[in-house]
Amino acid sequence: MPPTLSDRDLIAELLAFHVEAGVDIALGEEPVDRFAESASERATARRRGPMAADDSAPAAAAPRASAPDARPATAPASARPATARPATARAAPAAVPPAAPPPPDQAALEAREAAAHAPTLEALRHLLERFEGCPLKHTATRLVFADGNPKARLMLVGEAPGREEDIEGKPFVGRSGKLLDRMLAAIGIDRESAYIANVVPWRPPGNRTPTPQETAICLPFIRRQIELADPDVLVCLGGPSAQTLLGIREGITKARGRWMEYDTGTRTIPAMATFHPAYLLRTPLGKRMAWRDLLAIESRLTQPTARSSG
Numbered sequence: 001m002p003p004t005l006s007d008r009d010l011i012a013e014l015l016a017f018h019v020e021a022g023v024d025i026a027l028g029e030e031p032v033d034r035f036a037e038s039a040s041e042r043a044t045a046r047r048r049g050p051m052a053a054d055d056s057a058p059a060a061a062a063p064r065a066s067a068p069d070a071r072p073a074t075a076p077a078s079a080r081p082a083t084a085r086p087a088t089a090r091a092a093p094a095a096v097p098p099a100a101p102p103p104p105d106q107a108a109l110e111a112r113e114a115a116a117h118a119p120t121l122e123a124l125r126h127l128l129e130r131f132e133g134c135p136l137k138h139t140a141t142r143l144v145f146a147d148g149n150p151k152a153r154l155m156l157v158g159e160a161p162g163r164e165e166d167i168e169g170k171p172f173v174g175r176s177g178k179l180l181d182r183m184l185a186a187i188g189i190d191r192e193s194a195y196i197a198n199v200v201p202w203r204p205p206g207n208r209t210p211t212p213q214e215t216a217i218c219l220p221f222i223r224r225q226i227e228l229a230d231p232d233v234l235v236c237l238g239g240p241s242a243q244t245l246l247g248i249r250e251g252i253t254k255a256r257g258r259w260m261e262y263d264t265g266t267r268t269i270p271a272m273a274t275f276h277p278a279y280l281l282r283t284p285l286g287k288r289m290a291w292r293d294l295l296a297i298e299s300r301l302t303q304p305t306a307r308s309s310g
C-alpha cells in the first residue's frame with residue numbers, strides 16, 4: 001500500500017531529523033552497533049594475541065624494509081591494522097569490526113611518532129590510511145589526503161573535508177573548492193601549480209567543526225605533509241587552519257593578509273592566513289580583502305627563495 005500523506009510527512013520529518021543530526025549520506029542498509037563491534041574486536045584481539053597479522057591489508061600496508069614507504073619496525077599500534085581479519089570478515093563486518101581508537105592523548109602521541117617516520121608523501125598517505133587513532137576515520141567515507149602538485153611552490157591548507165570531498169577523496173572539490181579554483185585562476189594558478197590539503201583529512205560527520213582532540217591527533221600528519229611537500233609559501237584557508245598551523249589567537253578578519261613565518265621543521269617559509277572560500281560564499285563583501293591577499297601571494301611567489309634560486 002502506498003504511504004498515506006501522514007506517512008509521507010512522518011518520513012519527511014524523520015529524514016529532516018537525520019539531516020540535521022548530520023546524517024546526510026547512506027553508508028549501509030542496516031544500522032551497525034559500533035559498541036558491540038568494539039567489544040567483539042577486543043575479544044578477538046585478545047584471543048589472537050599481539051603478533052597477529054592482517055592478510056587482507058593492501059600490499060603497501062605490510063612493512064617492507066627495502067621499500068621507500070616502509071614503516072619502521074617500531075610503528076605505533078594505532079597505525080597498524082587493528083587486528084587480524086579472516087577473509088570472511090568483509091562479508092560479516094559485525095563479527096570482526098575495527099578496534100576502538102586509543103584515548104586521544106595516546107593517539108596524538110602515536111600520530112607524532114608515526115608521522116615523523118614517513119619518508120615520503122606517499123608513505124605518509126599510506127600511514128594515514130592505516131592509522132586507527134582518529135575516530136573521524138570511522139565515520140568518513142574515505143581519506144582526503146591532498147590534491148594538486150606536491151612539487152608546487154604554493155601550498156594551501158583548509159580545515160577539513162566536506163561532503164563532496166568525502167565522496168571524491170580530494171580536498172576542495174565542492175562549492176567552496178570551485179570558488180577557490182576561480183580565486184587562484186585570477187592570479188594564474190591552477191591545481192598543477194598548487195598543492196592543497198586540510199588540517200584534518202577525514203570529514204567530520206555533518207560537516208561539524210573538528211574537536212580540539214581530533215585536530216590534535218591529525219596535527220602531526222599535516223605538519224609532516226607540509227615538511228615533505230616543502231612549499232615556498234603556505235596559505236591557511238580560514239581561521240581554524242590558521243589557528244592550528246600559525247598559532248594565531250585573533251579572528252581571521254584581523255589575522256588575514258599578514259605575512260607570518262612557518263617553521264616546516266627544516267626551514268622557515270612565509271605563511272599567510274586568508275578567508276576560507278566557504279566564508280566568502282556567505283560573505284561576498286570579504287572578496288575585496290581576499291583579492292588583496294591573493295595579490296600579495298602572487299607577488300611573494302615571484303620572489304626567488306632559497307629553494308627556487310638554488
Ligand code: URA
Nearest residue numbers: 158159160161171172
Ligand atoms: N572546506 C575545507 O576546509 N576543506 C575542504 O576540502 C573543503 C571544504
